[in-house]
Amino acid sequence: MRADARRNRARVLEAAEVVLARDGLDASMREIAALAGVGVGTIYRQFPTKEALYAAIVADRQERLAEMAAELAGAADAGAAFFEFFDRIVAYSTVKKILVDALASAGIDAKAGAPDIRGAIGALLERAQRAGAVRADVGMTELLALLSAACLAAQHHNWSDDLRARALAVLFDGLRRATPATGA
Amino acid sequence: MRADARRNRARVLEAAEVVLARDGLDASMREIAALAGVGVGTIYRQFPTKEALYAAIVADRQERLAEMAAELAGAADAGAAFFEFFDRIVAYSTVKKILVDALASAGIDAKAGAPDIRGAIGALLERAQRAGAVRADVGMTELLALLSAACLAAQHHNWSDDLRARALAVLFDGLRRATPATGA
DNA sequence: CTAGAATCGGAATGACTGTTCCGCTTGGAT
């Protein structure tokens, strides 16, 4: 690979991340090319399609998520590990919008699969459920929906650490077990 | 107004709501027209622009939501009323955010004349807490944070009715009480 | 320095989009 090609690849990725964060997934290739200071053809040499470009960015973010999960995978307290992972993702998402998009493609959008992330979260969930720390009737779909919900709100409203703690406390209580039937 | 025109207007509104909920902002007028079983020209006779069509749906939805809030304000079961209204708002938001964004980008203020949803849900919360259906240590701040989270996720991922029901079931259990000291 | 291959920019392509327009159809008052 020629030196200028490698340099342009990096510039394109950097520009794409900026434009993606600002304009969402409707960002146009022309705009990314303009910000990177290259022609659109240059982008297509490295990334055959728009989805491929986004996938390259998302894959990087997902890798970092997986590392975070792996750290907690062998923790002694399965319940605490699960809830801490949840909390750390939400806290991090306040800073990184891209992470939210990564979660979207990993969990809810069944289109682009990310088995490593799903697997990592799934393992934490299953361990926590076996330990009795999380109710058994919660699946990956519901979990990712709620995790994504917290991330989106935290990012959108700039949740303070305090608000995050109180909001997640309520959510975590719901995740622990179904409310026993006690009227009302 | 001729009878067939009125009938087509209703069919267009119904179809537009379905398509917008499914495809988001990228929904095309052709597709709405196809689902409604009319030509695109028929839509433009009633709604001069795409934004006008969105505005009509927003107005229609807000009216229905305001009616429901008034209805639930005096319901016998304060807890059920609270949770039902919460659910309705989340369901409604899957459509509303899309529309509000579209209207905002067009410079139209969609919030003018909107019902005071914040005040409505505040009243419902207080009543539900007095009835013991919602834990007492949840304030409007936490409630709105969680409500916003659910709405944002529902918008962002186009939650199906089924997913919304299951995700909110967990959240509602968390809202009912702190983790029971005595398990079931 | 030179050749020639790798890489470039950006015009061209084709498939969309919202919107306009017009000849044909049809409701409903007479």
Place this chain on the structure above:
DNA sequence: ATCCAAGCGGAACAGTCATTCCGATTCTAG
């Protein structure tokens, strides 16, 4: 039954988009 304006469908227009393509440029091996 007749009439005609209100209403209709969908082709046509102008713009966008992602993607392809190719002549011009630039890097680098020899």
